Amino acid sequence: MQRHRTLTSAIQGFSQILQPKASTLLSSAKSSSKGLKTFMAEAAPAAKKQKMDQKIIGTHNGTFHCDEALAVYLLRQTKAYRDAGLKRSRDPAVLDSCDIVVDVGAVYDESKQRFDHHQRGFEEVFGHGFSTKLSSAGLVYKHFGKEIIASTTGSVVGDSKVTTLWLKLYKEFIEAIDAIDNGISQFWSQGPPKYRNRTDLSSRVGWLNPPWNKSVDSQEVDELFLKASKLTGEEFMGRLDYYANAWLPARDLIISGLSTRQNVDPSGKIVLFEQFAPWKEHLFELEAEQEIEEDSKPVYIIYPDETAANWRIQAVPVSPESFESRKALPEKWRGLRDDELSKESGIDGGIFVHASGFIGGNKTKEGALSLAKLALTM
Template identity: 30%
Template sequence: MRVATHSGSFHADDVFAIAALSLLDDAAPLEVVRTRDPQLLAAADVRVDVGQRDDPAGGDFDHHQRGGAGERPNGIRYASFGLVWREHGARICGGDEIAERIDQVLVQGVDANDTGQTISRSLVDGVAPFTVSHAIAALNPNWDDAPTAADKRQAFDAAVELAAGILRREIAAATSQARAAALVRSAIARAEDPRLIELDRGMPWHRELIPGAPDALFVLYPREDDWGLQAVPRQLGEFANRKDLPESWAGLSDAELAAATGVADARFCHIGRFIAVAGSREGALALARQALDAPGTNV
């Protein structure tokens, strides 16, 4: 498949769009042409981020035309990555659920950056988030490097390779997260005390448990050679917990923590009071019962 995109500086939008096309299950290695020549563009099977048309059936995925290429229900406008993903994402991921997750965690941020929409702000003066869009843009040759055409193409190809790797990893992570979500829902349903959710293995639980178990305060789970007790954050992405572990445990480990708790195999409590560790399930359960009964404001 021959894919055409614009020449000049590349951005996360066009780079990720081409990376996505390279992951189509039936895609032979792409022949990518970087040009603004109308004849070369017309000769391509697919045009990305160039051509001023949004017509998937005709192979056009651009958003620079008058009026743009539409927006999502949340107001984030489609850029070329989003247009390609809307058309092919489910096929690349093997289903709509994973494709939607990738759209949320990756595609929309790239699209917003490319269409000039601010979706995050710095909370610290002089310090700004470094996003995947910045990372891709940083692979462009510097203006004073005097790059040759070969240098520019090498930089572009490296950016596409990086983007494809990120996409593969995010798809794998989202697929794994979907499996974990089902297990977390099952753990919530079988919990004897809704304040304490026990998982049968370590897994990502925040995205499913925080909104799905509003009464949960702590999560208990096995680790490689011990057991963890972790506080549930108030909201996704926040560090503040619904209830912290007891203040008297903060920063203690081994004999000191065992003496403070009366749990013989207590091993560690983080000074931030969000995680404690014991050598056995019984020890972790004993810590959990104490943490549940300890004074503290539940939110």
């Protein structure tokens, strides 16, 4: 009876693979060990074919790094490799059996799905103004990044916003991984850095490797690699989520404000935002893209504060990181508050003007606009 139950249980497992024949064979097998043998003989090729159909990603074994950990994660976000298995080896025969290979093999050839960057003569860069040599992360992102972004955001690959996010994610996330893996210094001079940074993503992946004096087998290292791949992937997806759902909408607001600024003031030097959004980075990038002449660039930004109860007027800096303004608020307003500011400016609702003149506040949008227009003439 026990043997009968064991045979039946085994047959039921195989029946999921060969559904058309399963019920017939299962019935005969229940009463005969010969039936079980027949069923297993017919099921085995199907099970083998199912396993052979799975695509395989290959990368090197041993110590792992941020670039191939992220490359593997990114590939598993694509249609072609979503359910792919993984082989970690340096054996050419093993790698030749893989459908795609990253960070090993000394070959970069998209047509062969081979993406290594260690070979002599490799100088591939992302392009679009970026000159950092690519690692396996950058190579995979260059070829598959738009697809990943489009599928994640529910867009199409040809959407201009996908391209914008593709470039943004490379600049803010992928490029540093490429540079670190290729040993490219972050500094122009040869002097030592002012401080050490070991909290970046590449360093955190490095810390996941087993310590030098701990004996581990290859299976344990492979499990740690999967942990590293998940870590890099979650950070990438988190960053993509932010850029797609916060950074990009802010960019749209800044584009709209720039295009309608002549309606705010004929000079075009005042930009009005009806809601608060981080604007500084976008403004400088868009000014460059739109090739706005120096004498036509905005000097004041008007927007509601985070509570939307009051309004701010902020002078545009000469560069994103600078404390110097294109045109600071008038010196005689600086450091004044409330009624004293209103009296000096002649504009009701004054709240403050910073001592450096880079920002001020008013209780109403009309008051903030009046301050900006008056400041242009002073």
